[in-house]
Amino acid sequence: MSGDHHHEPSFIRKYVFSVDHKVIGVQYGITALSFLFLGFCLMMLMRWQLAYPGEKMPYIGNIFGEAAMPGGVMLPEFYNSLGAMHGTIMIFLGVVPLLVGAFGNYVMPLQIGAPDMAFPKLNMMSYWVYFVGGVVMITSFFVPGGAANSGWTSYPPLSDIATAGQTWWLFGMVCLITSSLLGSVNFIVTIIQLRVEGLTMFRLPFFVWAQLITSFLLLLAFPPLEAAGVLQLMDRLAGTSFFLPEGLVVSGVLQTQISGGGSPLLWQHLFWFLAHPEVYVLILPALGIVAEVIANNTRKPLWGYRAMIYSTIFLGFMSFIVWAHHMFMTGMGTKISAFFATTTMIISIPSVVILTALVISLYQGAIRFTVPMLFALAFLPMFAIGGLTGLPLGLPAADIHLHDTYYVIGHFHYVVAPGTIFAIFAGIYFWYPKVTGRMLNSTLGYIHFFFSFIFINIVFMPMFWQGMAGVSRRLYNQTVYAHGDAVQSLTVMSSWGAWMLGLAQIPFIINFFISRFAGKKVSNNPWHATTLEWLAPSPPPHGNFETVPVVYRGPYEYSVPGASEDFNPQHVTTEACSSVS
């Protein structure tokens, strides 16, 4: 690679239709962060209606038009659109593209010493198909009837009879799934084939392992949803009835055009067969980021590195046989519910093992409280709360009361918001100097962290009490119920937490853009880390490494007795590590 002479590509080939994994990673990162912010804005709008149902939204109430918010008051259909699109955008356009498309794309090839992904053009295609999916989703807000409003789960028959936005949603989903499929093939081949000499599977950073398992999940779980999406499109456009039974009477009108014979539950099975592994797509790369940051900032090897890898593989397998725990209330008998409840309890074990390993890794470390480390540390208790609250939901009998309540919302948001999104922030603060050659400002970083940590708990903690009280999710106005009215104060608290959380992101946004130009310049390895991405220049040039590295040891050789520094990089020979400099 060092001998290759790359002629300077045109601006468009370099920054728009680039095949360089780093440029694609940054494209993914910027696009997905924008979507993450958009999804968050949708939620902040919903929180107004929830906290002050039926009241005119101040300042911005009039800009959404008469079809969505007549007189500045949100209509139920617009609320439902916001809910469905918040979920879709956050998961499929925000978090997954960030974890896999951005971090995976940028960091993974560097960590395995590769000059690029195995299939650079496939990589470019993956991004642009994702981009089209995103454009389709955004455009759907402007079609008659608004964006999809049947929830991110899109259960038929509701979604089959929904407004045109649902058709756009399905087209968008087909694009997004295709993009993930292209990406996953590329990741698997790259990790298997392009590791440098000496980098055996058990010398891979945990982050790479997490990406590998995630790619298998994407590869195996997404096709059923793609098929299901096409079937639902056919139901809507071609008059089929895969998900429609006969004899439906909608608004008093017998639906004679429906031939019937379909099953609404079939969709749920296909959907959750994807969407449960999807949960692990959302969490495994996050655990990968956290593991990297923790090893680096405790200055000691990860505790139980191999156990973590085996647990991750086991998680990957198990995640395919737990999906029906989302469907306990669909009329399931004792045997089937017992099966899925058992697999659900079993899958909690490897998660506990990974979390335990990460916490024990702190023991006897020398913990540096850098900004990425604070986010990574905060991830641990937040993920623990998210995981623990999954327990009553996984027990079918307890789920009777808690199913489809705010308890569920609190549970999965603790996993994904203060969990995964904190891991994403950890990753951004950690690898930003690699991508830009400059540090993010740590004072702004500390402010961002502390306020985010406080407010995100104010947003989600009250939801457990609301769920206990029996308040259903997806309610436009919970005060119509006595049990909802009684805990309305918690909704108000949650809403203020959300708006303040929005404000808490301002230091980050400023930091993110200003530091690109004004941040402190750094060397190749500002964190004194051991993995290969820190060998490459910051930012790495096209082709990544000046010379092809050779790997001599495992990924987390920190504080090795007898070494001259407290970190022994993977690419440095043992003699060079121990020689006193």
Added chain:
Amino acid sequence: MNRSRIIGIAAALLVGVCLIAPSIVLGQTEAPAVSGNAIDGDYGYGLPPMVSKDGQRVDDLIIIVHWFMSALFMGWAIFFVYCLMRFRARAGHKAAYDPIKAKVSKYSEIGVAAFEAFLLIGLSMPIWAATKSEPPPETEATHVRVVAEQFQWNFHYPGADGKFGKTAADLVDTVDNPLGLDPNDPAAEDDVYATELHLPVNKPVICDLTSKDVIHSFSLTVMRVKQDVIPGMRIPVWFTPVKEGRYEVACAQLCGNNHYSMRAEMVIEDDASFATWLEEVGIVEEFDEDELD
């Protein structure tokens, strides 16, 4: 850097408190009154009132699980905070390279797994079997058909003969025949239609759930009963109300624009009041039919 961190924590805590206090106060201000009749029971931050025979078992399970979760989290959090303080980077402190050989994690993981197995096999499965697989004898139970539609609950009682009349989708008329009852079926003659769910106290109830249009979820929070209502399927649920009063029926599955307003009321009353009510509602129904002729 250390001082700035402490200032950061203090400032963040201060802002957090400043925020929580007014939101709670604001939230306590008078919310719009619940529509319709007064609902019985004290509702607040904990579990809502519970008025069914088997509901206590669900509550007990929820409470036990939460004690278990709290204990795990506290133990874990203490270790976590201890590590953060004890092993912070400082002058003269070095990280240890060799992993600790503690067996604690292994035993605690085995303990967690064992307790989860107990929760599942010992507590959850028997409750599920009782509430989902072992219906009460039909002869002893009050039988109601619950027909869900966007955004209303319909209740169908079999009347004195104890038999539900035949229904058909093509006979449904939102005003005159919301259930789609077959007028030529003699069993349909004494059937009762209502939009309020009345049930006698201390007697098992079997509800047969069907939906006309989309998926709904029949949620009786105070009974600890919840069951999706799926078009094309007939799904029974059963429970035994044990306390008289007026309660709510909610839809717990997003069913369209006005999902939030898909609410009905449920009245648990003594046998005599239930019989009187059935008669009154039945008369109204017959009157409507006469008028039609």
